Amino acid sequence: MPRFKFFLCSLCAMSIATAAAAQQKMVLQDVVGMAQRSSPSYYRAQSRALNSLYAYRYFKAGQMPRLVLNFNNASSPMGETTTIEQPNGEIEVRRRSTSNSTLGLGLQQIVPWTGGIFSVRSDLGRVDVFSPESKTSYWATPFTLNYNQPTFLYNPYNWERKISPLMYEESKRTYVEDLERVALDASAFFFAALSAQTQEKIYQLNVQNTDTLYKISKGRFDLGRIAENELLQIELSLLNARNSLEQATLQKEIAYQELKRFLNMPKDADIELTLPNNTPTFDVPLDKAVAEAGNNRQSVLEFRRRRLEAEQDVAQARGNSGYELNLSAQMGQAGGGLDPSTIKGAYSGGEVQQRFNVGVSIPVMDWGRARNRVRQAKANRDLIEIDVQQAERSFEQEVYLQTQQFNIQKKLLASATKADTIAQLRYEITKQRYLIGKISITDLNLAQQEKDQASQGYISALRNFWNAYYTVRRLTLYDFERDGKIRYEFNEE
Template sequence: MNKLVIHTIASICLVLASAFGASADTLSITLDDAIIRARSHSVDAAVALNELRTAYWEYRTYRADLLPEVSFSATLPAYYKKYNTYQADNGTYNFVRNNYLQMNGELSVSQNIWFTGGRLSLNTSLDFIRQLDGDYYNRFMSIPVALTLEQPIFGINNIKWNRRIEPVRYSEAKARFLSASEDVALSAIQHFFNLLMARENLNIARQNYDNATKLYSVAKAKREMGKISENDLLQMEINVLDAKSDITNCESTLKSNMFALRSFLAYDDNVELQPVEPSLIPQTDIVYSDALDRALSNNKFAKNLRRRQLEADYNVAKAKGNLRQISLFAQIGFTGASNEFNHAYNPLKDNQVVEIGFKIPLIDWGKRRGAVKVAESNRQVVENRLRQETQDFNQNLFILVERFNNQKMQLGIANSADQIARQRYDTNVQTYMIGKISTLDLNDSQVRKDESRQKYINELFQYWYYFYQLRSLTLWDYASGTGIDADIDRILKQ
């Protein structure tokens, strides 16, 4: 008796554990749930975030070039014991042995001058030499302060051009990240509706199998009474076999689409996702002119056009700057030298250097002029492409807006057709049982029912896909009437 009770209790616990385990592994997921999880867990979202981080650090590097740079360089120490060539007064050469220790250090503060393209530096340095052979001695040379200016003249001002290009590039990267987030949502929508369609097809196949089995039983009874022909009975049997085959195919498709969505959303393999059909849709109409204004203000496309135009202008300016090169180097400061450290700083002497160098090609057979013409021609090509891309973008946006506005009506029609087709099929099943319609009419109503249901799910998918495509292009949420933005600094710190 005790063994029986224990066995019964264990069996009940096992059944309950299995039931709770099965329910724990089954997860109902809405379209919003899939989109939210895709934006935080999918591989596509991780790739978009890494691309944003790369653009951010490139922008930080550009910003750092505009700030003062403090650097310290030193040689501690350098030891030399070798022979060097020495030229005497009579022009003869000899080898002289050197054996000395050398140390030096320099501290500098440099600042790029963006409006001229030059570089201004403030330096201080100290050099030390100790002779280790012959007459031992120490030697110090100091430059307490030196102000240095390096300035290209007539050349390209890279810093000025970077100030124009890099902010646009970073703004483009941020817009690209926001659009990529919406593209992740598009992928999630596609995977979600693939699974939803597969589940609906499986439900349809199972319902058709149950109905076909029931109708086949009725047909056998009618055949025994001689009310239908042998051909109709065989047709009903074929319907049962076809319905059973459809169940197998639909189960395979469901598993495949389940795996795809589960992998995309980074769920474990033991999780069974149950998609919930969206019941509410945003009730909004979109005006093309408004969508175009938002797209040109927010979308990465407009910023991409601006960046490419600036880069083409930069290449032309760079080619023209290479026609002639003149550079200025000027340094003013103080220096001192002595055998003692203290005397190296007192007294001090003026230290002034001014250099002006230039490089102007006299005969280059038109090479540099040709480079200018090539850059100008490339700029014309870029400008033509930008005009064509702008026209294509405007046209595609117009078509998308029209399709979205029409899709709400298409969805309503598909919903009505789905309900009517199901009512018609249910009526025909009852009518067939009493012998009022033929097998062909019944099969036709079943096909219409299945097609109407599939068409409704497909129209629902198209509606949401168009909606998020418009969000991606305009970076505007038409459901809430707010712009799509993100705290980029917070995202980058995650």
Template sequence: MKKIFLVFFLIPIGLLNAQDTLRLTLDEAIALACRQSPQAVAARHQYRASYWNWRSFKADYLPSLTFSSNSSLNRSISPVTMPDGSDSFVKRDQLLNDGMITVNQNIAPLGGSIYMSTGLQRLDIFSDNQVSFKSTPVVIGYSQNLFGYNYLKWNKRIEPVRYAHARKQYSETLELVASATAMKFFQLATAQSNFQSASYNYANADTLYRYAQGRYEIGTITENEMLQLEINYLSEQTNRLNARIEMDDCILDLRSFLGITENVEIVVEISRDVPEFIVPLEKALSFAHQNSPDTELFYLQKLQSESAVANAKASRGFKADLYLEFGLSQTDRSFSNVYSNPLNSQLISLGIRIPILDWGVGRGRVEVAKSNLEKVKIELAQAQTDFDANVMKLVKQFNLQANKVDIAHRTNERAQRRNEVAYRLYLLGKSTVLDLNAAIEEKDRSQRAYIQELQNYWSLYYGLRSITGWDFANERQIVLPFE
């Protein structure tokens, strides 16, 4: 690690008396953003929704136990077919109660479901003052759609990829929040530096202007130079006011981004170690392919397109529904006998549907689905190429950025030194006001450039973490903060 420090003069305390002051380092700002910023909170809720969708998906492949009950009171006059075949209106006055417990299990490879149930019914006929029971001690059944679209099999392939994408997307979002925080952090740092520089320049311009008035009275400087110094003094007054406005705007922006509702003055503190390490390109590409949500999204889109083709083919051809049920049942007027000597019961149902003429509708749907699949494959191949190119570009930029920060730091130091020398030389009458103005301008420009290079470094740093899912500084996987 090579330590690079930024000498940063804080805002005069007198300007902050009206508000509380919150001093933040970059690490503190990022931790705050990942905990309570609106973007991070939204990402957290989105991930929770994906998690519970995943839990619901897995429950489809586990046995389910349900209890159902129904009560029906019928007091009406209804037509009834008599034993001789004639119809007659009969008054009904009865109550039917039933209850059933069912265990169901989906069979993913076949796309069907098997179930087992037990139930009991009670019929009260009030007109005859009769009670009867019907029991079904055990019923085992199976239902299956033959040759149809097996959503259970396709969901078993698609949903794990969807959840893996959600996990990686959440991790990536937090890193992008960190990158955005770094950008806004250094924007405020630039604004505060501009305000400090403007205050410093204003104080110097005021001193030089007063000094020049004395020299002008004794005739050692020209009126032109005197007027130039007065213009500088007035310009620095304006620059200081503009810098304060810019700083206040950046404070509001960062405060909103961090989710801070209190009216506090934020002061960023920059005295940071800039880690210097080289990211191997092949290693970055490997981690990006493993951990990036984009890779999972590419695969998910391909699976969904293949599923659409399978669904279109299944909808076009021969269809059959099979239903089998075997069980025991008994009925009796006494509850004590309703489970004695149960009788066998079987039910087999097979329904088929064969399309004979659909004027090419089914074939058209299949061809559309196939074309969409080929289109998706081409788009995904191009997207993967662009993704790899973006990773390579990011790695190359990052590997050079630490050197750029170091150069900007040394340039800033020299510019600060040159400004001090130019100021002293002018006071001694050995330099012109043009040389002094050039030194001031170079000092301010190099200060802004240095902070900009720091901002670029940390934006690249967290951008690289987000796209690879890997912490290269500590050589470890970036893990989700909660499950």
């Protein structure tokens, strides 16, 4: 029998140790790191960054020469009816079976400084006649040089070269901001769960203490040392504490499930949160915070881009005012060649051709349509300038206020920590004095309430501090703890 009891005790001890080992303890930095690696918010940020990367590569590829190979074939294997004029002027109707194939290779290049398109092209054609008699012939255009200038008044490619790189730089900074926003959200979920967990532990302790006091008070009531009213008051406090514990347990489960969902963890994952033990103690200089925000934030580039886009709209309105000057030039060698029956013969000989076209369009009467379109674009540019200036002021003000908030929260956290320690000590002293009959149950309940409020106040101050910490990081994209810019690399799929 003793051996069997020893075996059961050992088995229980092993089960408890296994359960403890399976439970994952997490601090704030663990939650933030996991959120920035595997949360749905992280994958959304990476998808947006990749989308911007591919858009920028698409723009860069559009600036490079484009080589295009074309092949066309038109054939009538069953034959078609054609009319052929004879030397004597008569029209003879014949049925012919033919195949006409064309192979072309062209190279195009956008000229971004002018907005024109330069191209080089070479074509080779083959014509096969199968009936009424079999015949094959070739034609070739060895080379053709073309330049087409749609208009000189508006160049979309030049504006694209200014705006597209700016948008790409915006996206890289936006990716860093997105991950810092993930850290801020992770902090909010962490402290929501930690606050609920702390509340549950407070009520668990209250139930234990109140239950002990009730048992002691019941014995003292049986001895006639306290009144029945005081015993009933303690019993009521015990019932209220148990009800509060049930509610706190439910709230903790809800907060934990929200945290697991945010971290993309299984809903049955066994985790326990612990208080952060490495609270930073540095101050953030206001001037440095504003300067770093101006150097690192996406919004600064956005302000510049919005101004450029407004100027682009004005330029486009002017370019589409009705005045047009188009230019087209072509030079090349074309012809059937000296001997069209062979490919080599098709490329020998031929004539050099040149063509130059200029088109001018001047609106004689448009009832002020073009002028008002330009005025509308200028008015919209002025409106955007006002909006951007207001956004710039709000941007600097937000950085300034949040930096002050962070520096103040550090002091508030120190006060809340001291208040929690004092309230805990006062409650223990008050409980001991109640046990020896020096004070009433009312004083004990008041001390307990103050203890609970101080504990929650400490968690709230801790939450506010870390919220301010990650907010300053997001607004400046600067790590003041390590004194360096915040950088993240994303994996290209």
